[in-house]
Amino acid sequence: MAANSNSADEKGAATRFVEVSRIEAGFFPFAMISPAVLLIILVIGFPLLYSLYVSFTPYELLKPNSLNFTTARALRNYQKLLNDEIFWRSLWNTILFLAVTVNLSYALSLALSQLLARVTVGQSLLRTLLMVPMMFAPILVGFQFRWFFNANVGLVNNLLISLGLIQEQGQIAWLVDVPLGMITIIIASIWMNIPVITIILLAGTLSLPSETFEAAEVDGASGWQKFRFITFPLLAPFSYIALTIMSLDIARAFDIVRIMTDGGPARRTEMLWTYITRLAIEDTKFGLGSAMAWITVILSVLFTLYFFRQLVRARIVR
Amino acid sequence: MYRKLFLIVLMLALVSIVAVQAQDEAQYAGLDMDLSGITIKMANIGGGQYEVMYDAIAVFEEATGATVEIVALLDGFSMDQKLKVDFATGAADYDVAWDHTSFVAQYTPFLLPLQDYFSEEELAPFSPAILDAATIDGNLYLIPRHADISPIHYRADLYSDEAIAAAYMDATGEELNVPSTLEQIDRQARFFVDNGHSPLGYTLAGKEEALTGRFYEMHFASGGSLFDENYEPSFNDEIGVAVAELLAGWYADGIIPSDTTSLLWDGVAQYFCNNDVAIKLEWYGWYAYFQDADSCAVAGNFGLARGFTGLSVGGDAVRPSGWAGAHAFSVPATAPNPQAGVQLIKFLASERVAYEEALLGFLPTRGDVWDRVIADASDAENPLDRERLELARIQVGEDFKTPPLIAEWIPFSNIFYPHLQAIILGDISAQEGLDAAAAETREMMADAGYY
Numbered sequence: 185m186a187a188n189s190n191s192a193d194e195k196g197a198a199t200r201f202v203e204v205s206r207i208e209a210g211f212f213p214f215a216m217i218s219p220a221v222l223l224i225i226l227v228i229g230f231p232l233l234y235s236l237y238v239s240f241t242p243y244e245l246l247k248p249n250s251l252n253f254t255t256a257r258a259l260r261n262y263q264k265l266l267n268d269e270i271f272w273r274s275l276w277n278t279i280l281f282l283a284v285t286v287n288l289s290y291a292l293s294l295a296l297s298q299l300l301a302r303v304t305v306g307q308s309l310l311r312t313l314l315m316v317p318m319m320f321a322p323i324l325v326g327f328q329f330r331w332f333f334n335a336n337v338g339l340v341n342n343l344l345i346s347l348g349l350i351q352e353q354g355q356i357a358w359l360v361d362v363p364l365g366m367i368t369i370i371i372a373s374i375w376m377n378i379p380v381i382t383i384i385l386l387a388g389t390l391s392l393p394s395e396t397f398e399a400a401e402v403d404g405a406s407g408w409q410k411f412r413f414i415t416f417p418l419l420a421p422f423s424y425i426a427l428t429i430m431s432l433d434i435a436r437a438f439d440i441v442r443i444m445t446d447g448g449p450a451r452r453t454e455m456l457w458t459y460i461t462r463l464a465i466e467d468t469k470f471g472l473g474s475a476m477a478w479i480t481v482i483l484s485v486l487f488t489l490y491f492f493r494q495l496v497r498a499r500i501v502r
Numbered sequence: 503m504y505r506k507l508f509l510i511v512l513m514l515a516l517v518s519i520v521a522v523q524a525q526d527e528a529q530y531a532g533l534d535m536d537l538s539g540i541t542i543k544m545a546n547i548g549g550g551q552y553e554v555m556y557d558a559i560a561v562f563e564e565a566t567g568a569t570v571e572i573v574a575l576l577d578g579f580s581m582d583q584k585l586k587v588d589f590a591t592g593a594a595d596y597d598v599a600w601d602h603t604s605f606v607a608q609y610t611p612f613l614l615p616l617q618d619y620f621s622e623e624e625l626a627p628f629s630p631a632i633l634d635a636a637t638i639d640g641n642l643y644l645i646p647r648h649a650d651i652s653p654i655h656y657r658a659d660l661y662s663d664e665a666i667a668a669a670y671m672d673a674t675g676e677e678l679n680v681p682s683t684l685e686q687i688d689r690q691a692r693f694f695v696d697n698g699h700s701p702l703g704y705t706l707a708g709k710e711e712a713l714t715g716r717f718y719e720m721h722f723a724s725g726g727s728l729f730d731e732n733y734e735p736s737f738n739d740e741i742g743v744a745v746a747e748l749l750a751g752w753y754a755d756g757i758i759p760s761d762t763t764s765l766l767w768d769g770v771a772q773y774f775c776n777n778d779v780a781i782k783l784e785w786y787g788w789y790a791y792f793q794d795a796d797s798c799a800v801a802g803n804f805g806l807a808r809g810f811t812g813l814s815v816g817g818d819a820v821r822p823s824g825w826a827g828a829h830a831f832s833v834p835a836t837a838p839n840p841q842a843g844v845q846l847i848k849f850l851a852s853e854r855v856a857y858e859e860a861l862l863g864f865l866p867t868r869g870d871v872w873d874r875v876i877a878d879a880s881d882a883e884n885p886l887d888r889e890r891l892e893l894a895r896i897q898v899g900e901d902f903k904t905p906p907l908i909a910e911w912i913p914f915s916n917i918f919y920p921h922l923q924a925i926i927l928g929d930i931s932a933q934e935g936l937d938a939a940a941a942e943t944r945e946m947m948a949d950a951g952y953y
Contacts, residue, residue, distance in 0.1 A: 242949070245590045246608055246909065335761035336772060353701060357760035360927070448709055449763030450924035467913040468586055468608075 239475035245468035261475035271476065274447070274454040275483075278435065281370060281455060285434050289374045290427060293381035294419075298411065300382070301389045311383070318379045326443025329372035333358035333444075359445050365453045372440050377433070381426045388422030389415065424495035428488060435484055456480045528857040528874060530561065531624070532848030535841075538567030542842045543596035545584065547829065548575025555647075555850065555859045562849045568842060578602065578829075585609060594834040597843030601644050601832040603635045604711070608909035614833040615641035619844040627853065627868040631902035632828050638907055644830035645851045646867035648859060651826035651897045652719075652783045653890075654687075654807040655792070656680055657800065660699055660780055669697065680807045683820075684720060687781055687810060688748060691757050700780040704752060705770045708762035708923065714915040715825050716783070717922055718905055720745045724812025725819025728914075729906055733952045735943045737918075738936035744815045746925045746932035753926045763923045775800055783809060783823065786894050790863050793884070806890055809901060824901025828867055865894050910950050917942045 240258040243251040265271045332339045335357045344350045358364045400410050438457040447454035464473020559570045573596055581600050588594040589612035628646055636644035660666060670678040670693055681687045691703025706716045718728055726741035752758045771788050773779050775798035795801040809823035831847045833840050853870050860866040860875045872895045879888040905911050921939035924930045
C-alpha cells in the first residue's frame with residue numbers, strides 16, 4: 185500500500201514536473217523573444233499607433249493645442265481626403281506609375297537575367313557592372329535624370345539637336361509635357377530597379393533543375409518553348425518575391441519624383457508620398473498628413489497580401 | 503618752451519587725426535557687456551557667402567568674454583524645417599536663430615519680441631520698410647541682416663541697336679526704351695522673339711513659392727491684393743485674371759521657356775546668363791554671377807532698371823513692383839540667455855559687420871552701410887556697379903514689399919502655385935483656375951480660424 189502510495193506520489197510529481205516543464209517550455213520561447221518584441225513595439229508599434237491617433241486630430245506642428253481628439257471631428261481628415269480631388273489624382277498617378285514601372289522593370293529584368301544566365305565568359309564582371317545603379321542613392325538618380333531631361337541644358341535635348349532631330353528653338357520640355365513628365369520619372373525608376381530584380385531572377389534561373397531542361401531538349405522543345413513552359417513557371421516564386429519587393433519600393437518612390445518634378449507641374453506627376461510631404465512637412469498639417477499616410481499604408485498592406493497569396497499559390501503549383 | 507608747445511600741438515593733432523579716422527571707420531556694436539562664462543548658441547543659415555560673416559564672431563568673443571557655439575548651419579528651407587520642429591517640440595535651446603521676413607509670421611508665438619532690447623537710436627539706421635516687415639502685431643521680432651529685391655534686367659545690345667529701334671518704331675509706333683511697365687515688357691518681349699532678336703522675351707521662376715511670389719508681385723504692381731482686409735482671397739479679381747492670362751499667353755507663344763513650370767531661381771538665371779532672354783525681373787543677388795565673363799555670355803551686356811509698374815487694368819492703383827525679403831536674426835522665446843543673444847545680434851547687425859558683408863555683394867539694410875558701399879563704388883571700373891547700388895537703395899527704401907505676413911503664406915502658396923501652373927500650361931482658363939485656388943484657399947483660411 186505504502187509502495188503503491190509512493191508510486192502514486194512519484195507519478196503525481198512526475199506529472200506536475202511534466203506540466204511545469206510544458207508551461208516553462210511554452211513560456212521560454214516567449215521570454216526569449218520578448219526583448220525583440222518590446223523593441224519592435226517601442227520603435228515601430230508606438231509611432232504607428234501615435235500617428236494613427238494624430239490622424240484623428242487637426243494637429244498642426246506649430247499649433248501644439250491642436251493635438252486634441254474630439255469625437256465630433258475625429259473623421260474630418262479622412263472625409264476631407266476622400267473628397268479631395270488632388271488625393272484621388274495622386275492615388276491614380278501612383279497606381280499608374282507603379283503598374284507601368286513594375287511591369288516594365290520586370291519584363292526587362294527577366295530578359296536580362298535570361299541573357300546573363302547564358303553568358304559563359306565574364307558573367308561575374310557583367311553581374312558587377314549590372315549592380316552599379318544599385319550603388320546610387322535615389323536622390324542622386326533623381327538629379328542625374330533631371331539633368332538628362334533638362335529642356336535648356338539637358339543631355340537628351342542636346343543630343344537630339346546634334347542629330348538634327350529637333351530645332352534649337354523647339355526644345356522638348358521633358359519634365360513638363362503630358363505624358364513626358366511621367367515617362368521620364370518611370371525611365372529613371374526603371375533604371376534604378378532593374379539590377380536588383382535581375383539579380384533575384386538570375387539566381388532563380390541558375391537554381392532551376394537541369395534535368396527538366398534536358399528532358400525537354402530530348403523531346404525537341406525549342407528555346408522559346410523551354411522558356412515559356414519551364415523557366416517562366418518555375419521562376420514564379422522568385423518573380424513574386426521580386427515583384428513584391430519592387431512594388432513596395434516603387435510605391436514609396438519619393439526621392440526621384442521629388443527631385444525630378446516634385447509632383448508638378450500643375451500636379452501632373454503628384455504621387456501619394458509627394459502629396460503627403462507637402463501636407464505634413466511643408467504645410468505642417470500633421471493630422472491630415474497622417475490620415476493620408478494611413479490610407480496609403482492600408483492600400484499597401486492589401487496589395488502585399490494579394491501578392492503573398494499569389495506567391496503561396498505559385499509555390500503549391502511548383 | 504616753444505619746443506614743448508610744438509610737441510603738445512603735434513600730439514593733439516595726431517590724436518585728432520586718429521579720432522577722426524576712428525569716427526570714419528564703421529563701428530562694431532554689442533561689445534559693451536561682460537558676458538564672461540556665457541555660451542551663446544546660434545542656429546544659422548550656412549553655405550557659401552553666408553558664412554563669411556561668422557568669421558567676425560571672434561571679435562565679439564574676445565571683447566565680451568562669451569563663447570559662441572554655432573549649433574546649425576543649414577540652407578534657408580532646411581532652417582525653416584528645423585525651426586518648426588524645434589519650436590513645436592520645445593527644443594529651441596539656442597539664443598539666436600536665423601530668420602526671414604517671409605517665414606517669421608509662422609514663428610511669432612515662439613519668438614521673443616525685441617523692441618525692449620533695442621533703443622530707438624540703435625534701430626534708426628535700419629530701413630523703416632524692413633523694420634515694418636519685421637513687426638507683427640506691434641512686436642518687433644527680427645533684426646535685419648541683408649535684403650534682396652528685383653530690378654529689371656535687360657540685354658543692353660537690344661536697346662543700343664538703331665536698326666532694332668527703328669523696326670520697333672515701325673511695328674508699334676513707339677520708341678524702344680527700357681521698359682517701365684508690364685505692358686511695355688509684353689510688347690517688347692513679343693517683338694524681340696517674333697523678329698528673331700532674342701530666343702526668349704522674358705523668364706520667371708515657375709514653381710513653388712517663387713511662382714506665387716512673382717504672381718503676387720505682378721498682381722500687387724497692377725494695384726491688386728492677394729487678400730482683402732478680412733483675409734478673404736481676392737486674387738481671382740479682374741487684375742488677377744489679367745496677370746494670369748498674360749503669363750499663359752507668354753507660355754503659349756513661346757515668350758517664356760517651355761520648361762518654365764519646372765524652373766526655380768537657378769534655372770531662370772541660367773537662361774539670362776546664356777544671353778537667351780531679352781528682359782526679366784531678377785534678384786540683385788545674381789549680379790556677380792551675371793558679370794562673370796567666364797560663366798556668362800551676358801556679362802557686360804546687360805543693364806538694370808527699377809521694377810515695372812503693373813497692368814493698366816489696375817487704373818490709378820498701379821505701382822512699382824517690389825516683392826522683397828530680408829535675412830534676419832531672431833531670439834527664440836526659449837533661449838537660455840536672451841540678453842546675451844541680443845548682444846550678439848547687435849554685433850552681427852552692426853555697421854561694421856554689415857558693411858563687411860555688403861562688400862561681398864549682399865544688399866545692406868542700414869542707411870550708413872548704404873552710404874559706405876555706394877561711396878566705395880564711385881571709382882569702380884564698371885559704372886553699373888555704382889548704378890546698381892543706387893538703384894537698389896531706392897528699391898529697398900521705397901518699393902520693399904513682403905508677402906502677406908500670415909503664418910499660412912507657405913500653405914497658401916502650396917495651394918496656389920499648382921493652379922497657376924495649370925493656367926500657364928493651358929490646362930484651365932485663368933478665371934476657372936484662380937476661382938478654384940480661391941475656394942481652396944478660403945477653406946484653408948477658415949480651418950486656420952480667420953473667419
